Ligand code: SF4
């Protein structure tokens with residue numbers, strides 16, 4: 001596969017890159033650059049070289065997973081580039097090529113897919129109260145445990161439409177709408193990317209001798225809790 005050619009087809013790449021003058025304004029305003037080694041100017045500079053080897057190494061790196069997608073860079077670039085959009089296109093290509101699985105940060109896509117991604121298709125919500133496992137948020141202390149145990153009462157008092165077939169927040173998403181979401185995921189290539197994430201993650205799990213069967217298997221928890229930035233897992 002010619003990586004630059006593939007990247008050039010992505011509308012986010014087309015919208016995101018005009019011509020970079022390497023001024024570094026994006027890096028200066030980028031919150032991710034302030035707290036990590038991430039550098040959007042370097043990412044855009046690498047892309048502009050159109051070097052297939054450099055591009056491949058970017059796709060297998062942790063770098064492209066450090067952007068927070070805040071789009072502060074969009075508002076400040078003097079050439080109207082949007083490094084955040086370029087990163088989105090790079091992430092899609094990294095998944096489609098399976099290279100995400102070679103990055104410790106990229107491997108975490110499985111945890112995102114099995115929470116936010118799957119919940120959208122199952123409930124119509126990216127975060128759904130029934131699926132919040134409070135053990136995964138120890139920083140919330142006993143408060144979230146109490147809220148979860150008493151969710152019917154709390155959600156009623158907050159005036160939500162939790163699980164009801166009526167208008168309002170947290171209402172039950174109709175079967176027709178869920179089917180529409182499924183078709184959107186299929187048409188946009190998201191379903192295919194989900195399948196690739198599961199497939200390549202299974203290989204990494206196998207190499208680490210971790211369970212890879214259930215929605216919350218030991219590989220999921222490894223990615224969620226232990227796989228830290230810069231700590232490349234053994235493969
Ligand atoms: S702000 Fe724009 S022109 Fe400047 S380095 Fe970033 S992408 Fe390039």
Ligand code: SF4
Pocket residue numbers: 026029030031032033040066067068069070071072073074083084085087
């Ligand atoms: S979208 Fe990404 S690259 Fe742009 S400022 Fe936000 S974190 Fe930085």
